[in-house]
Amino acid sequence: MAVVQRRDGRAALLYLVPAGAILLALLAYPIYQLVVISLFDYGQPQASGAAPLVFLGLDNYVTLLSDPRFWDVLVTTIVFAAVCVAGTMLVGTALAVLAGRARRIPRMLLFLAALGAWATPTIAGSYVWLFLFDQDFGLVNEVFAGLGFGGMQGHSWTFDRYSAFGLVAGEIIWCSFPFVMVTMYAGITAIPREVIEAASLDGASVRRTATSVILPILRPILMIATIQSIIWDFKVFTQIYVMTNGGGVAGQNLVLNVYAYQKAFAGEEYGLGAAIGVVMTVLLLLITTLYVRAQRGVR
Amino acid sequence: MRRGQLVVDAVCVVLAVVVAFPLYWMVLAAVKPAGELQSASPLTFAPTLDSFRRVLDVENFGLYFVNSVVVALAVVALSLLVSFLSAVALTRFRFRGRTVLLVMLLVAQMVPVEALTIPLFFLLRSFGQAVPAFGLNQLGSLVLVHLAFSLPFAIWLLRGFVAAVPVELEEAAALDGASRFRFTWQVLFPLVAPGLVAASVVSFIHAWNDFLFAKTFIISGTENRTLPLGLLVFFKPEEQDWGAIMAGSTLMTVPVLVFFLIVQRHLVTGMAGAVKG
Numbered sequence: 001m002a003v004v005q006r007r008d009g010r011a012a013l014l015y016l017v018p019a020g021a022i023l024l025a026l027l028a029y030p031i032y033q034l035v036v037i038s039l040f041d042y043g044q045p046q047a048s049g050a051a052p053l054v055f056l057g058l059d060n061y062v063t064l065l066s067d068p069r070f071w072d073v074l075v076t077t078i079v080f081a082a083v084c085v086a087g088t089m090l091v092g093t094a095l096a097v098l099a100g101r102a103r104r105i106p107r108m109l110l111f112l113a114a115l116g117a118w119a120t121p122t123i124a125g126s127y128v129w130l131f132l133f134d135q136d137f138g139l140v141n142e143v144f145a146g147l148g149f150g151g152m153q154g155h156s157w158t159f160d161r162y163s164a165f166g167l168v169a170g171e172i173i174w175c176s177f178p179f180v181m182v183t184m185y186a187g188i189t190a191i192p193r194e195v196i197e198a199a200s201l202d203g204a205s206v207r208r209t210a211t212s213v214i215l216p217i218l219r220p221i222l223m224i225a226t227i228q229s230i231i232w233d234f235k236v237f238t239q240i241y242v243m244t245n246g247g248g249v250a251g252q253n254l255v256l257n258v259y260a261y262q263k264a265f266a267g268e269e270y271g272l273g274a275a276i277g278v279v280m281t282v283l284l285l286l287i288t289t290l291y292v293r294a295q296r297g298v299r
Numbered sequence: 300m301r302r303g304q305l306v307v308d309a310v311c312v313v314l315a316v317v318v319a320f321p322l323y324w325m326v327l328a329a330v331k332p333a334g335e336l337q338s339a340s341p342l343t344f345a346p347t348l349d350s351f352r353r354v355l356d357v358e359n360f361g362l363y364f365v366n367s368v369v370v371a372l373a374v375v376a377l378s379l380l381v382s383f384l385s386a387v388a389l390t391r392f393r394f395r396g397r398t399v400l401l402v403m404l405l406v407a408q409m410v411p412v413e414a415l416t417i418p419l420f421f422l423l424r425s426f427g428q429a430v431p432a433f434g435l436n437q438l439g440s441l442v443l444v445h446l447a448f449s450l451p452f453a454i455w456l457l458r459g460f461v462a463a464v465p466v467e468l469e470e471a472a473a474l475d476g477a478s479r480f481r482f483t484w485q486v487l488f489p490l491v492a493p494g495l496v497a498a499s500v501v502s503f504i505h506a507w508n509d510f511l512f513a514k515t516f517i518i519s520g521t522e523n524r525t526l527p528l529g530l531l532v533f534f535k536p537e538e539q540d541w542g543a544i545m546a547g548s549t550l551m552t553v554p555v556l557v558f559f560l561i562v563q564r565h566l567v568t569g570m571a572g573a574v575k576g
Contacts, residue, residue, distance in 0.1 A: 011388070018381045018385075022447050022450060023407065037418060112319070113317075119504075120321075121555060123508070123527040123530055123551070124549075127544050128548060134539070238511065265416075265420075
């Protein structure tokens with residue numbers, strides 16, 4: 001047995017080397033570096049090697065935490081992600097339930113449409129939504145004007161902070177609900193018919209069946225889909241960057257990821273940018289852990 | 300009951316139309332003549348390829364397209380190979396530290412890779428001095444980064460599929476004289492095809508959609524731009540050439556759409572497998 005184990009270990013090592021090397025070099029090491037850079041005064045002179053590195057300790061974090069702008073962006077990011085996750089889960093689950101009840105052809109049409117939205121590259125989706133809501137060329141304004149709301153002619157949807165966020169959230173929900181819908185649909189169809197029949201034979205109402213039978217079975221899938229959505233929506237970059245042109249009028253639509261990017265690559269304060277990245281990572285891990293804990297508690 | 304079914308079906312169709320509408324509008328705007336762009340008419344009677352011509356001729360879009368394809372395909376091929384090997388090791392071999400590796404793999408999936416842009420930028424800059432093909436402004440840098448980011452999920456996904464193949468099969472193959480290597484590649488590899496498909500879709504989409512890393516790493520090497528950057532170049536606030544932007548978006552969307560349609564059946568089973576695994 002011991003011999004087999006040792007041989008297994010050596011073979012396993014061989015099989016794991018490629019992945020291990022790549023992940024160490026391009027995932028683990030950058031994480032370490034992210035933390036290191038966040039502890040230094042790392043600007044353009046340091047990046048080009050013209051000036052020596054100055055160790056700051058936690059000064060970058062102090063700067064961040066005492067910056068009201070950072071807190072504003074942080075709260076915005078959390079609220080925005082929460083809205084997107086809730087919207088995505090609601091739409092995805094509702095459509096999965098609907099698809100489960102529809103007949104074949106309508107269901108196929110819905111799946112095809114969802115597949116299309118899913119397949120649309122983020123940047124293409126962002127531009128299409130921008131185009132639909134464009135001030136001068138957008139269909140939405142045209143339709144509103146046609147319905148008698150003349151004031152909507154030339155209305156800018158990206159100028160106001162909340163309507164800009166709403167527009168971005170709409171695009172995000174549109175392109176991310178299909179994942180939830182497909183996974184939930186797979187989960188729903190995997191529930192044996194007998195289970196539901198047994199519940200109704202025992203006199204459970206439709207509602208009772210849904211909450212006490214179907215929901216507990218689906219909970220693991222629901223959890224995976226929610227975590228996936230949280231991860232995606234918390235670190236959204238492309239949609240905000242493209243649709244609000246780098247963070248909106250006077251940075252009103254900044255979220256953490258875009259903020260870090262702007263600080264680092266536009267403001268050339270790599271140390272600060274890295275500190276934001278660290279905060280983002282820690283928060284994300286915290287949120288997902290808390291969520292998993294809470295779900296365990298329910299079960 | 301029948302009326303209820305009819306209502307459900309009708310709602311389903313209406314929602315399908317709503318969901319598909321942005322895509323339809325994109326393609327429509329791409330083939331509309333410039334003068335019609337502002338109209339709300341859902342049809343055009345004079346479709347033209349002018350916008351596509353403008354995109355492909357003026358802005359080098361063809362080259363960006365090829366660049367994107369090269370990066371995405373390289374990422375898919377490498378990530379399938381590497382993640383399959385790891386998945387086999389993690390499910391079929393017993394060794395110390397296996398559980399630790401599995402947990403690390405889970406944690407790795409939660410890392411917001413976008414936060415790593417800054418260290419990766421510097422890492423690739425110094426990497427490029429040793430191996431120019433993988434440095435900044437090179438497509439190789441994007442391949443490397445996306446390969447690394449697609450691995451944790453791909454390994455996790457394939458692990459479920461490899462584990463689903465009964466061990467008896469391996470014992471039978473061993474009895475028939477097949478080496479472990481032969482079993483892995485000639486029996487196991489084809490058997491986990493649905494998992495490979497699902498994994499490749501996810502890796503492909505990641506690489507194809509990437510905007511942040513392409514924007515950060517490809518700074519001066521215009522000839523190495525990928526599609527998202529090409530689109531961004533088109534988007535000038537003063538003179539939004541929506542026809543061209545929509546044509547470019549269409550060009551970018553079609554390959555993914557085709558890919559999705561081909562693999563869609565596997566995709567649903569693949570995802571279900573991932574959830575179960």
